[in-house]
Amino acid sequence: MAAPLTLLAARYVYPVAARAITDGAVAVEGERILAVGSATDLAARYPNARRVDLGMTALLPAAINAHTHLELTALRGAIAEELPMAEWIIALMEQRRALGEDALRASAAKGARQTLASGVAAIGEIATYGHAIAPVIESGLRGVIYLEALSGDPAQADATLERAKAQLARWQAEYRGAPVRFGLSLHAPYTVSAPLFERGAAWCRAEGVPLSIHAAESPAETLWLRDRSGPIRDTLYASRGLPVDLEPAPGVSPIRHLATCGALGAETLLAHGVQVDADDLALLHATRTALAHCPRSNTRLLNGRLPWAAYRAADVRLALGTDSLASAPSLSLWEEAAAALALHTAAGEPPDPAELLRLATLGGADALGLLDDLGSLEPGKLARFASAPLDQLGQFDAASRATPDAALRAVMSGRVRIGAVRL
């Protein structure tokens, strides 16, 4: 028996991989998209389909949140505002430790629900403990779950990597057949030694394991790599009583350091990437490294603004991420995109709304290796949608002659609340 057919119609349909359609529709068969086109054409082609008409709405592919820590959802508002990076990390570690296993699992389940409800279909999830895995899989979210490993001691590189490999093998066995992939997160250049980056990245490349790294996030990280000075040394390491001389400072930028360690590449997804210069951007482009831009987290942690225009000019593969609720106000990637639009526009580098839509959808799917299933409205891809109601906005009424571009600008500027579509 053929799977049931549904025709989902909307005033504006944004396939992302193709031009926007006014009075468009998407034909859905079972879990997958069968066709995308004008509502009139598809109604004629599939006369027996169940019809769902969203009316004066923008229909979008579900977004991809390329950088999350769902275990930390319970920490919303738990850490004081205006704490710089090093002090925020110390507060985060204390708060996270205070949550037990059950609380972390419940926190991740709540995060998964919020994520799905906001019209997001997949995530790049950093798993510090692994309590998010079951809730994420049960929720129906797709994506990559990156096991977090760190050690600043070069003598511990092999042992740390072996432990991570064993843990990943256990997860892969335990969750065999689940529609998520497992990857490795080597936390950051101020918590991971050069040998751990070298060997971890080489192993990921040899085994086809996705790799994620927090990189070039704060000015403090840049100082630490330059000469072991600044708040990473004076605040973070000092508070933990950690030795600061386990290996010499590389004396280069975080991105250059990762390149030297062989940690950049098409299967690497960096998060943040705020503290970069032209050479760094050229390296990211040449190695086809992807980057998750997390503007609200960067602003909250006083890390500055990612140089948007320079990234676009360098043609770096970009996605968007919310980061955790410990540093972002919501898990809605659409709200993250609206924040990016506002932030870069205020700085005199206004993004094209269509470009931001691409980052939020296809860019994320590309960064997480999900292009076969998600990121655009195309035949064969999963039927995962987000919708933005336009009828609350004055200029979009039944007689509206607004263009799809004008509608998209309203949608991406955060003037309407975007959510998931339930078929």
Ligand SMILES: [Zn+2]
């Ligand atoms: Zn993060």
